[in-house]
Amino acid sequence: MAIIPLERKPLSLAERTYLPAILSGLKTTFARLLRPIETMEYPEQRPAIPPGYRGVPTLVKDPNGREKCVSCQLCEFVCPPKAIRITPGEIPADAPTAQVEKAPQAFDIDMLRCIYCGLCQEVCPEEAIFLQNQYSMSGYTRAEMVNHKDRLYELGGTLPDPHLKWDKKKAAAEHGNTH
């Protein structure tokens, strides 16, 4: 391609003083002072989160306080960036939720890897992992950005459970249709 040299137009006197440009800028500034505020004072003010928002993945408990995760490791399997790492464990036979048999010993989600895709929530057969409204994660070290089990339950809290499948199982055993 040919190069076409263009002559730059010389600035006029008014332009060389810069005053018209400064004044037009100040006009915008002062005009804004009188209008209502449109931005938000984050982090003191926070936006309303629409339903279906995919925030930080969290673990939840059922209304009776039982941890719902049974460490089936399907989320670990499905997680595209391999952010989830679970160490499965056994619930002792004398525990109140012994009928569930299995619970995670450790459950780590590396938030530096997580891409907030929500596949973990979709795949969970126990409805134990949810991407809730929390969207802001920060930390000073890489280790701080890994959410361990305690933190995941703290973030997740309790959600209503329409099934209570394991409670029904326990009730059936206690009811005595064990023959």
Added chain:
Amino acid sequence: MIAPAKPELVTVNIDGKEIAVPKGMNVIEAARQVGVDVPHYCYHPKLTIVGNCRMCLIEMGMPAVDPATKAPVMDPATGKQKINWIPRPQIGCATNASAGLHIRTQTPQVKDCREGVMEFLLINHPLDCPICDQAGECKLQEQSTGYGRGYSRFIEQKNVKPKRTLLGPRVMLDDERCILCSRCIRFAKEIAKDDVLGFIDRGSYSTLTCYPGKKLENNYSLNTVDICPVGALTSTDFRFKMRVWFLKQTNSIDPESSVGANTVAWSREGVIYRLTPRRNDEVNDTWMADSGRVLYKAVTAADRLTAVKVNGADSALDIAVHAAGELFKSAAGAVAIVGSGRSSVEEQFLTKKLATALSASTHLVSRVGPGDKILVSADRNPNVRGALVTGLIPALPAAQLTALGAAIDAGKVKTIISVGEDLFAAGLNATQLAKVAVVYLGTQANATSEAAKVVLPTLTVFEKSGTFVNQQFRLQKFLKVVPGASGATDDLVVLAKLVAATGGTVPSDLNPLWKVLAAEVPALGPVTFANLPETGLLLDATPWAALPFVEGETLHFKPAAQPAAVTA
């Protein structure tokens, strides 16, 4: 040599495909040969047929013949012989191939039957898949996906049964998941010869249980876990450790005895989680002993050697090899090598090379225990025959290293190279060992590694590739399952470096090493590591046929000569 009698072949027709199979062959197996899957639970190729799961229902027919004249009845529509189909379905596992047998597995009737059987099996089956160890390798999962109805009509309460019954020290029973296929019962009775399992009660009350006062604690109990088509029997060792879909399968060999049972090691990210048998109809069928399944624990055991040591102080591999070389020079002509029946063929070959380079005497430690006549033989070294084949030892090892002890006492041996063998356990005493300098190559710490001048940590059988020669003189290969422990070096590299310290050169990589092996060891002439079949290769055992091996009879093995008296 007498060729085995050729089985009589008969032609059967499976879903319209004709195939010639041996007469009497099971229809499930015949269908497998034409690529037709007949779903089944209770049928197992190595156990007797009971036909109690009813999953393998098929339609069966025979060519029609006139009852009076025995002349074939032709079908005018097709011009072929008419097929008389049995109006009701038959079970495939108890149907044997006979001439002209016709099988249909894709008809609406068969589909209905499978859906019905699946529905009955799932009525009381708990929704345990998220917590069930069998998930991912569960026949019930696979076949309800493949052949099930896809929805449940059952609205009543499911049965509740005990979920944590310990049948034995290694096997846990979940009664709810059991589909009463009786594979475990037949295994215990027919293979393990320990008839402790059985069903009690009837109908939906039926329960698998042990005979009162007995436990499923024989050394083959974990095979019941392998053959359980559902998650009813689980291994207490593997229970809730890892989901199977994460695990990588690598072929390995059970090193606990000279049977050389074929195994699969299941690992994830450098950690082994379990060992299971791999089918080899010439060696171990589909079984292995429980005692061989825990050997992977040596990889991460607390006594694992991970630091090269010279005179008890941490060192580096090349410095230690140099120190060993100095020891060899100072004791020229007075070096002895204690090789190992646990080393691979390749390592034994390099040990032999090292012995030749040092003109050292070679010894082998014998390890003898009681054989169980199934899959643990009396010779607890996996590869004594490899030492014979490679020429490391000319004759079978003595029970104790008394000859070596006498040589030390006579002052003829100043330096001993021990390839993973504990010399104290093998019959040398502390006074004898104090007189010699020991170079120890091994994986686990023991009294000899404590006393050794030079310690060179090496790899366990799960961290390297190689071959063993089992009691049938079958050359079998094992592959590297997990990366080697930090600080440990491949045995072949260490041995090659030691040979180099004496001025020789030998390859330490398997493929170039096998070229040398094939050239120098007559019995291994046509073999390369890469083309060794997965089921192993039978070597010509004639040169060693007369040796008094200690093994007695085991599965698929009859000793050629009378076994020597057990001396240990």
